[in-house]
Amino acid sequence: MIFGAEEKPQTLGFILLAAFVGLWGWYIYAGYIGRQLSWKVQVKTLTSHDDLFAIDGQRDGNQAAVGRFGMILLTHDGGKTWQEQASGTSRALSAISFADHQHGFIVGSGGTILATRDGGVTWKTQSSGTKEQLLEVYASSPTAAHVVGAFGTLLSTSDRGATWRKHELSWNRLIPLITKVSGILQPNLNSIYFVNPEMGWIVGEFGLVLKTTDGGRRWTPQTYGGDRPQLFAVMFRDTLTGWSVGQQGAVLKTTDGGQNWIPVDIGTRRNLYGISFQAEHGLIVGEGVVLASQDAGSNWRKLESVPEERWLSGVAIKNRQAIVVGQAGTLRVFDLKQNISRRETAAR
Numbered sequence: 001m002i003f004g005a006e007e008k009p010q011t012l013g014f015i016l017l018a019a020f021v022g023l024w025g026w027y028i029y030a031g032y033i034g035r036q037l038s039w040k041v042q043v044k045t046l047t048s049h050d051d052l053f054a055i056d057g058q059r060d061g062n063q064a065a066v067g068r069f070g071m072i073l074l075t076h077d078g079g080k081t082w083q084e085q086a087s088g089t090s091r092a093l094s095a096i097s098f099a100d101h102q103h104g105f106i107v108g109s110g111g112t113i114l115a116t117r118d119g120g121v122t123w124k125t126q127s128s129g130t131k132e133q134l135l136e137v138y139a140s141s142p143t144a145a146h147v148v149g150a151f152g153t154l155l156s157t158s159d160r161g162a163t164w165r166k167h168e169l170s171w172n173r174l175i176p177l178i179t180k181v182s183g184i185l186q187p188n189l190n191s192i193y194f195v196n197p198e199m200g201w202i203v204g205e206f207g208l209v210l211k212t213t214d215g216g217r218r219w220t221p222q223t224y225g226g227d228r229p230q231l232f233a234v235m236f237r238d239t240l241t242g243w244s245v246g247q248q249g250a251v252l253k254t255t256d257g258g259q260n261w262i263p264v265d266i267g268t269r270r271n272l273y274g275i276s277f278q279a280e281h282g283l284i285v286g287e288g289v290v291l292a293s294q295d296a297g298s299n300w301r302k303l304e305s306v307p308e309e310r311w312l313s314g315v316a317i318k319n320r321q322a323i324v325v326g327q328a329g330t331l332r333v334f335d336l337k338q339n340i341s342r343r344e345t346a347a348r
Contacts, residue, residue, distance in 0.1 A: 136191045
């Protein structure tokens with residue numbers, strides 16, 4: 001995610017800002033018809049500054065994308081049309097998570113937290129108690145959510161966001177070798193995911209993976225190392241099978257709840273920022289790349305139509321349809337069904 005110049009370095013925002021300079025103007029994207037995956041063109045008149053960082057939504061509800069300058073875009077029809085919703089802030093919004101069709105949270109720069117109770121139509125600001133950059137949020141229920149961010153920031157709520165608790169993690173205990181050698185006590189935490197209300201994972205700098213089995217009260221390390229690539233996203237399909245992606249094409253997979261994380265070579269060394277699965281269909285997005293799997297991640301195929309100059313940071317799959325968001329207002333919709341003809345739609 002990209003944030004304002006006033007915020008601290010060493011976050012994903014500054015990594016992207018350093019990596020991708022010079023944004024494009026207006027975009028009209030061409031479609032791609034593959035043998036098994038078919039692109040549907042999504043036209044959206046956004047300026048070159050309207051970077052989008054994340055997207056989320058429920059199976060039968062709305063989907064919302066968030067980005068720079070407090071932008072929130074809402075779709076009721078799977079990405080055919082989009083409406084901009086008032087956010088009440090001009091800060092960069094980096095992540096969004098819905099607990100159900102009505103309740104969701106957005107986080108962003110400067111400790112920004114927003115909440116909705118009407119499916120994303122209206123959003124209200126909440127007090128996070130921090131000014132750090134918040135990079136990811138996961139809402140495990142309408143009342144409970146966890147947030148991670150820069151410099152070891154970890155927050156949680158159990159009352160719909162009326163109050164947010166800041167958790168102080170003991171990095172000397174969690175990553176003793178790194179803190180002893182480098183003296184870095186607060187690694188950036190980039191992503192968080194709960195497979196159920198009690199079991200969840202956090203990933204971040206130094207290839208760090210933390211796990212909780214008690215709803216976030218205690219965390220234990222599963223992997224870390226001073227020479228390991230930074231991890232930007234994590235997700236689990238069930239309590240045993242999970243994935244994490246990160247710098248230089250890093251892809252890790254576990255089939256035992258994270259006791260062992262196995263590197264997977266998917267044929268790219270580009271930075272990877274997001275991953276999503278629905279049933280056997282999976283997508284990974286990153287630095288000018290989208291990789292698709294139709295066999296639960298056993299094999300991955302690069303979609304050649306993706307411009308290599310643009311980073312993509314958010315992906316959501318719903319009802320066998322995927323929406324990908326990214327740099328300069330990128331909104332790409334494609335169908336995971338076979339033999340779907342290309343069509344063009346206009347957002348408004």
